Amino acid sequence: MEFIESKKWIDNFKRKWLIFSLLRLLMLSGAIALVGATLISHFSSISFLLILPILWLIVLVFLWIINPKGIEIKDISTYLDQQFPVLEESSALVLQPSNSLSFLQKLQASKVNELLPQLAQPKEPISKLKSGFLFLFIGLSISFLMTKLPVKSEFMDTGSSASAKAKLLTDSIPSEIERLSVQILAPAYTKLGSRNQNQFTLKVPIGATVNWKITTNQSVKEINFIFNDSQVIGLKPLNKEKTEWATQKILKQTGFYQVELDGKRSDLYEIAVVLDLPVAIKVNKPAQQSVIDFGQPQQVNLQVLLTDDYGISDAFIAATVTSGKGEGVSFKEQKIAFNKAVSGKQQALNQLINLRALGMKPGDELYFYVKAKDNFGQESRSDIYIVSIQDTSELMSLTGLASGVNLVPEYFRSQRQIIIDTEKLLKEKASITDTEFKNRSNNLGIDQKLLRLRYGKFLGEESETYGAEGKVEEHSADDGHNHSKEENVKFGDVQALMDEYAHKHDNAEDAGFFEPELKSKLKATLTEMWSAELRLRTYKPQEALPFEYKALRLLKDLQQSSRAYVAKTTVKTSPLKDEKRLTGELDKITNPVNNAMLITTDQKAANLKKAIAVLEQLKQKPQLSVIDKRMLNTAQIELITAASKSPSAYLPALKLMKKTVNGEVKINNSEIDLIENALQKLLGNVQPLPQAGSGVAASSLGKSYFQNLKNGKQ
Numbered sequence: 212m213e214f215i216e217s218k219k220w221i222d223n224f225k226r227k228w229l230i231f232s233l234l235r236l237l238m239l240s241g242a243i244a245l246v247g248a249t250l251i252s253h254f255s256s257i258s259f260l261l262i263l264p265i266l267w268l269i270v271l272v273f274l275w276i277i278n279p280k281g282i283e284i285k286d287i288s289t290y291l292d293q294q295f296p297v298l299e300e301s302s303a304l305v306l307q308p309s310n311s312l313s314f315l316q317k318l319q320a321s322k323v324n325e326l327l328p329q330l331a332q333p334k335e336p337i338s339k340l341k342s343g344f345l346f347l348f349i350g351l352s353i354s355f356l357m358t359k360l361p362v363k364s365e366f367m368d369t370g371s372s373a374s375a376k377a378k379l380l381t382d383s384i385p386s387e388i389e390r391l392s393v394q395i396l397a398p399a400y401t402k403l404g405s406r407n408q409n410q411f412t413l414k415v416p417i418g419a420t421v422n423w424k425i426t427t428n429q430s431v432k433e434i435n436f437i438f439n440d441s442q443v444i445g446l447k448p449l450n451k452e453k454t455e456w457a458t459q460k461i462l463k464q465t466g467f468y469q470v471e472l473d474g475k476r477s478d479l480y481e482i483a484v485v486l487d488l489p490v491a492i493k494v495n496k497p498a499q500q501s502v503i504d505f506g507q508p509q510q511v512n513l514q515v516l517l518t519d520d521y522g523i524s525d526a527f528i529a530a531t532v533t534s535g536k537g538e539g540v541s542f543k544e545q546k547i548a549f550n551k552a553v554s555g556k557q558q559a560l561n562q563l564i565n566l567r568a569l570g571m572k573p574g575d576e577l578y579f580y581v582k583a584k585d586n587f588g589q590e591s592r593s594d595i596y597i598v599s600i601q602d603t604s605e606l607m608s609l610t611g612l613a614s615g616v617n618l619v620p621e622y623f624r625s626q627r628q629i630i631i632d633t634e635k636l637l638k639e640k641a642s643i644t645d646t647e648f649k650n651r652s653n654n655l656g657i658d659q660k661l662l663r664l665r666y667g668k669f670l671g672e673e674s675e676t677y678g679a680e681g682k683v684e685e686h687s688a689d690d691g692h693n694h695s696k697e698e699n700v701k702f703g704d705v706q707a708l709m710d711e712y713a714h715k716h717d718n719a720e721d722a723g724f725f726e727p728e729l730k731s732k733l734k735a736t737l738t739e740m741w742s743a744e745l746r747l748r749t750y751k752p753q754e755a756l757p758f759e760y761k762a763l764r765l766l767k768d769l770q771q772s773s774r775a776y777v778a779k780t781t782v783k784t785s786p787l788k789d790e791k792r793l794t795g796e797l798d799k800i801t802n803p804v805n806n807a808m809l810i811t812t813d814q815k816a817a818n819l820k821k822a823i824a825v826l827e828q829l830k831q832k833p834q835l836s837v838i839d840k841r842m843l844n845t846a847q848i849e850l851i852t853a854a855s856k857s858p859s860a861y862l863p864a865l866k867l868m869k870k871t872v873n874g875e876v877k878i879n880n881s882e883i884d885l886i887e888n889a890l891q892k893l894l895g896n897v898q899p900l901p902q903a904g905s906g907v908a909a910s911s912l913g914k915s916y917f918q919n920l921k922n923g924k925q
Contacts, residue, residue: 434456512563
C-alpha cells in the first residue's frame with residue numbers, strides 16, 4: 212500500500228518552504244539593492260530607476276550562489292521528526308515504497324500515515340517571510356534617510372560662494388513659450404552625432420550646430436536671439452499663425468544670449484563652448500639625450516603614447532640628421548611614418564628607427580620629435596630628442612689634451628693604448644696560436660686592472676678589491692679625529708681591538724679629491740673598466756671593446772668637465788695724472804630722477820568702486836536714484852564684456868544686475884554680495900599711485916643733515 216495522504220502533506224509543506232524562502236531572498240536582495248541604488252544615484256548623475264533593477268539582479272544572483280535555497284525531501288523528513296516527537300523518527304518511512312519495507316516498518320508507517328495528515332504544518336516558512344519583510348523595511352528606511360543627506364561629492368565644484376549661488380539660478384523660460392526644442396549637432400571631428408534638450412542653457416563642443424524650435428501659446432510678431440548683448444539673430448516663422456519659430460547657428464565661442472519676444476527680453480542664458488584639446492604626446496623611450504657607444508646596435512627603440520579627447524588623425528616622426536663639424540656641418544631632414552595606422556582617442560606606438568638606414572655614421576647626431584594631428588586639425592609636437600653615435604676615431608685622437616687641464620694624462624693614454632692593443636690582437640687572431648692569443652688577452656686584462664687600480668686611488672681605494680680593507684695606520688689620541696667606541700666587542704677579537712685605535716683611509720665614500728658629480732662619473736668609468744677586464748681575462752677581447760671605448764669616452768668627458776675657461780681681457784685704461792686726483796668739482800652732479808608716463812586707466816576702476824558703493828547703500832536703503840542707476844549701468848557694461856568671455860563666472864551677477872537696474876524685483880543682501888564679488892574680480896589688484904615719501908630720519912643729527920642738504924649749505 213502507498214501512503215498517499217502523508218506524501219501530499221509533505222509535498223505541500225516542501226512547496227511552502229521553497230516559496231517563502233524565495234520570497235525572503237527577493238526581499239533581502241531588494242533591500243540591499245535599494246540602499247545601493249539610492250547611494251549611487253544620490254552621489255552621482257546615474258538614474259535611480261536605471262540602476263535599481265540592475266543592482267537587484269546582481270545581488271540576487273550573488274545571494275543565490277553563496278546560499279542556494281534548494282531543499283531535498285530528506286531534509287523535510289528530518290525537520291518533521293525534530294518538530295513532532297509523536298512521529299517517533301519515522302516520517303521517512305512513508306516516503307519509501309511499501310514493497311521495500313519490512314513487516315515492522317509497514318506497521319510503523321501506517322501509524323505515521325494516520326497521524327501526519329492530522330498535524331498542523333509548522334510556522335517556520337512564515338517566520339522566514341517575516342524576516343524578509345523586516346529587511347525590506349530597514350532598507351526602505353535607510354534609503355529614505357539617505358535622500359535627506361546633503362550631496363558632498365568631491366567631483367563637484369564648491370570652490371567659491373559665487374559659483375555655489377550661481378547653481379541655484381536655473382533657466383526661466385518666458386511664459387509665452389509653450390514648448391522648446393533644441394537640437395545640438397556635434398561637429399564631424401567629435402563623431403558624437405546629435406542630441407536634443409528643452410533648455411536654453413547650452414554646453415556644446417566648438418563648431419557645433421544648434422537648431423532652435425520654439426512654439427508659443429499665442430501669435431507673436433517677431434522673435435529674436437540677442438547674443439552677448441550685441442549680435443541679433445531673428446527667428447523665422449514656420450506657420451501662418453506665427454506660433455512656431457526656428458533658427459540655427461554654429462557656435463564657436465563662449466558667451467550668453469537671451470530671447471526677445473515682441474520687444475520683451477527674457478533672462479540670460481549661458482553658452483559654454485568646450486574647446487578641443489591638442490594631442491597629448493608622451494615619449495617613454497628613449498631618453499632626452501642618448502649616446503650609442505661602440506659595439507651597441509645602431510638603432511633607437513621609440514615608444515610613444517598619444518592621447519586626445521575626440522580622436523587622432525595622423526602622427527609621424529620628424530627627423531634631422533647632422534653630419535660634420537664647424538662650417539662643414541650638413542643637415543638632412545626626413546619624415547618617418549609609424550609602422551601602423553594612427554586612429555582612436557588613445558594609442559601606444561612602437562617604432563624601431565634604424566640609424567644606418569638613415570645614412571648615419573659614427574660622429575653623426577639625430578634630432579627628432581613626434582608630431583601629431585587630431586580630427587579637429589590641431590597639431591602638437593613633443594620635445595626634441597637627440598641620439599648620437601660615438602665617434603671612436605675622435606676618442607682615439609689626442610686633440611686638445613695638451614692645451615687643457617690634464618690631471619693624469621698618462622692614465623688617459625694608457626686606456627687608449629689598451630684599445631689599440633685589443634684591436635691589434637683581434638686582427639692577428641688568425642695568425643697566432645690559441646695559447647698566445649689567451650696569454651695576450653690575459654695580459655691586456657692585467658693592464659686594464661692596473662689602470663683601474665690607479666684611478667681607484669682617487670676614490671680612496673688602496674687595495675685590489677673595491678671597498679676592501681687596506682693598510683692600517685695608527686694614530687695617537689691627540690690627532691684631532693673623532694672616534695666612536697663600539698660596544699659588545701668579542702673577547703679575543705684582535706681586529707676589533709685594532710679598529711678601536713686605528714684609522715682606515717681606503718673607504719671610497721670618504722674620498723674628497725673630486726666633487727660628488729665628478730666622483731660619480733669616475734665610479735662609472737671604473738665600472739666599465741672592470742667589465743672590460745672581466746672579458747679580457749676570460750679571453751673575450753671582442754666583447755671587451757665596447758666597454759673599453761665607453762671607459763675612454765667617460766674619461767674624456769671627465770677631463771673636459773674639469774677644465775676652467777677664463778675670458779681674455781684686453782681693455783687698457785689710460786693712466787691717471789697724480790695732480791688731477793681728488794680735485795674734481797661736484798656741483799653739476801645731481802641725484803637721478805626717473806620720469807615715467809602713467810597711462811591712466813583709473814576711470815574703469817573708479818566706476819566699479821562707485822558701483823560697489825551704490826550696492827552697499829542698497830543694503831541699507833532699497834531705493835536707487837538716477838545717478839545710482841547710471842553708475843550701475845556703467846558697471847553693467849563691464850559685466851557684459853566679462854560674461855561674454857567667461858559666462859560661468861559673471862553671468863549670474865549680470866542677471867542680478869539687470870534686475871536691479873530695471874527694478875523688476877528686490878534683491879536680498881546675499882544676491883548683492885554676489886554682484887559685489889563679481890565687480891571685485893573685475894577690479895583686481897589696484898596698484899598705488901606714486902607719491903612723495905613721508906619718512907624722515909630718526910635721529911636729530913640726521914634731521915640736521917637733511918635740512919642742510921635742503922638749504923644748500925656745505
